[in-house]
Amino acid sequence: MPKLPESPGAAVRVRLPAHLVRLFPDGETLVEVEASTVRQLMEALEARWPGMRDRLCDERPAIRRHINVFVDGRRARLDTPLAPGADVFVLTAISGG
Amino acid sequence: MAQKVLVLVGTRKGAFILESDGNRRAWALRGPYCDTWPMNHVVGDPATGRIFAGGGNEWFGPAVWQSDDLGASWRHSSRGLAYAAGETPVKTVWSLAAGSGGTLYAGVEPAGLFRSDDGGESFIHLDGLQQHPSRAEWNPGGAGLILHSLVLDPDDPDAVWVGISAAGVFHSADGGRTFSARNRGTRADYLPEGQNYPEHGQCVHCVVKAPGMRHRLYQQNHCGMYRSDDGGASWQSIEQGLPSSFGFPAAAHPRDPDTLFLVPLNGDTAGRFMPDAKAAVWRTRDGGTTWTALRTGLPQQNAFFNVLRQAMATDTLEPAGAYFGTGSGELYVSADEGERWSRVAEHLPAISSVETLVVEA
Numbered sequence: 001m002p003k004l005p006e007s008p009g010a011a012v013r014v015r016l017p018a019h020l021v022r023l024f025p026d027g028e029t030l031v032e033v034e035a036s037t038v039r040q041l042m043e044a045l046e047a048r049w050p051g052m053r054d055r056l057c058d059e060r061p062a063i064r065r066h067i068n069v070f071v072d073g074r075r076a077r078l079d080t081p082l083a084p085g086a087d088v089f090v091l092t093a094i095s096g097g
Numbered sequence: 098m099a100q101k102v103l104v105l106v107g108t109r110k111g112a113f114i115l116e117s118d119g120n121r122r123a124w125a126l127r128g129p130y131c132d133t134w135p136m137n138h139v140v141g142d143p144a145t146g147r148i149f150a151g152g153g154n155e156w157f158g159p160a161v162w163q164s165d166d167l168g169a170s171w172r173h174s175s176r177g178l179a180y181a182a183g184e185t186p187v188k189t190v191w192s193l194a195a196g197s198g199g200t201l202y203a204g205v206e207p208a209g210l211f212r213s214d215d216g217g218e219s220f221i222h223l224d225g226l227q228q229h230p231s232r233a234e235w236n237p238g239g240a241g242l243i244l245h246s247l248v249l250d251p252d253d254p255d256a257v258w259v260g261i262s263a264a265g266v267f268h269s270a271d272g273g274r275t276f277s278a279r280n281r282g283t284r285a286d287y288l289p290e291g292q293n294y295p296e297h298g299q300c301v302h303c304v305v306k307a308p309g310m311r312h313r314l315y316q317q318n319h320c321g322m323y324r325s326d327d328g329g330a331s332w333q334s335i336e337q338g339l340p341s342s343f344g345f346p347a348a349a350h351p352r353d354p355d356t357l358f359l360v361p362l363n364g365d366t367a368g369r370f371m372p373d374a375k376a377a378v379w380r381t382r383d384g385g386t387t388w389t390a391l392r393t394g395l396p397q398q399n400a401f402f403n404v405l406r407q408a409m410a411t412d413t414l415e416p417a418g419a420y421f422g423t424g425s426g427e428l429y430v431s432a433d434e435g436e437r438w439s440r441v442a443e444h445l446p447a448i449s450s451v452e453t454l455v456v457e458a
Contacts, residue, residue, distance in 0.1 A: 020157065023132060023173065051174060055157040058186035059179035066156045092156040 009036025010084030014045070017092050020056070024049040038069055039078040041088060056090065066093040099458040102412055103167065104420055105148060106428060106442075107136035107450035112150045114168045115441060118458065121418050121432035124441040130171055131162045135189070137245075138407055141454025142195035148454065149217055151203055153189025161190055161203055163217045167456070177220035178203065178211055180227075192247040192407070197254050202273075204244030208235065208261045210273050223273030226259070231278065231297045238262030238300055238319075245406050246304040252311055258329060263300035266316065266329055279329030284320040303347045303406045304329075307354035315357050315385070317347045317406075319365060324385050335385025340372040346409035350434070351417050355384040358411065358419055358435060360404040369403050376400040378409075378421065380435050394438035395429065402427070407450035414455060422448030 011032045021027030026049075033044035046053035056067050062078060063069055069076045070089040082088070104115040104124075111129025136152035148168060153159040160175040179187055185207055192204035201213040203220060209227060211220040226232065226244075235242060239262075246260030255272045258279065265283070267276040278297045285292075285299050300319030307313035312328040315335075321342045323332040336342045341361040350356035359379045363372040371377070376395035379388045402423040412418040419431045426445035431438045 019132070023157070051176065054160075054175045054179075058158060059182055059184065060186060061182060064156065064158055 012086040105139040107139040108446035110446035151190030194247040235264040260301040260304040265299040282332035310354040338388040345406040348409040371400040391435040412453040
C-alpha cells in the first residue's frame, strides 16, 4: 500500500553543514531521520534540534534562498519525495563578503 | 559599589564587547560572538544584565541571540520571528529594545515589529505596521526597508516610536497594534519641489528619546536634524550651526534632555564621510539651539570614515561616557561627555551599532 504523501517515511541519511550544526548543542553533521519528503525531513530535524528548521526554511514556506538541499544528487524543494535510503545533502550556497 | 562598563558592538561579522572599569581608561576587547553573523544591534537590559544581539545571516536567516553571562555564552532563537505564510520573509533583525517587565521588542527588515514576553525565547508579530494604510507606498532606503529605530517610553509600556527607512517615524499608543505617522515638519529633499513635507516617506536615520522629558525626541534625518517636544506630532529643525544636514546617529545624554551628541557627515552625495576629512562629534547643551564641535583626540586629517545610524551611544555614569564606532572598524570613547576622545579599538569589522551596559563589578 503506498504511503500517504506526508506520512512518516523510511530512514534517509542527511549530511548537514558544520556551521549549521555548531549553532545547536550536540549537533551532528551526519544523521539518519525518518521522512518521506524534504518537508518531513525538516520537521524531523526540528524535533531533534529545536530551531533548526528556522535556519533552513523561511515562512513562504520554502528552503531559504542561500540554502541548497540535494536528494540523490538532484536539487530539491520542500515537496520533493524521499525514497527509502536516500542520500540528502544540506549545503550553504556561496554567499557573503 | 564599583561598576564596570560594557560597550556592546554590533558588526558585519559578529558581536564584540569592550569592557572597562568605571574610569573608562583601559579597555579589553573580546569576541567575535554570535558565530560571526552580521549583528545589526546589540543591547543590554540593565534590569536583568542580559545581552541581546539582533541580526541575520545570509544562509540561516534572522535571529535574536542572547547571553545571560555578559557574553561568555550565547544561544539564539527566531521562534515566531516570521511573517504569515506567503509574505516576503523576514530577512534580518535591525533593532532591539528591552522594555519594562522583561519585554523585548525587535524591529526587522522588511519593516515590521515583534515582541517577546519570555526573554527572547519566542516572538509574536505586532502587525500594526503591515496594516498601516500607507504601507504599500513605503520605499526602502539604501539599506533596505529597515526598522532601525525603536524607542520605548519608560512612563508608558504601550507607547513605542519606530523609525523606518524610508517610510518615516510612526508612533503606537497601543503596544504596536496600530500606528500613526509622526513626520510633520521633517523634509524630504529628494521629492519634487512643493512635495517636500509629506505625511510619510521621509528618510529618518535615527530617533532617540531625551531623558526626563516625556515628550521630547530628537531625530537625525537624511535631510536635516530635528527636535520634537510633543512626542513626534511635530518636529522643528535644529540643524543651524551644524556643518551638514546629513548624518546617521544621534545619542541622548543619560540625564540632561538638552544635551545631544551627533556625528554629521559631509553629505549624501559627497562621500558620506567626515566633513573635510576631519573627525568631530557635535554636541548641543541647549536642545539644539547651538552646537559645539568636539575634536580632541579624534583624527584631524584623512578621516574618510562614516558612523552608521545605530553606532553611537552614551553610558549612565557621571560624567557620562560617549562612544561611537566607524564603518572602518574603529571604536572611539570619551569618558567626559565628549571633551576628549580615545581610539580603543581598530581593525574591527564594519561597525553597525554601539550600545552600553553598566553593571556592578
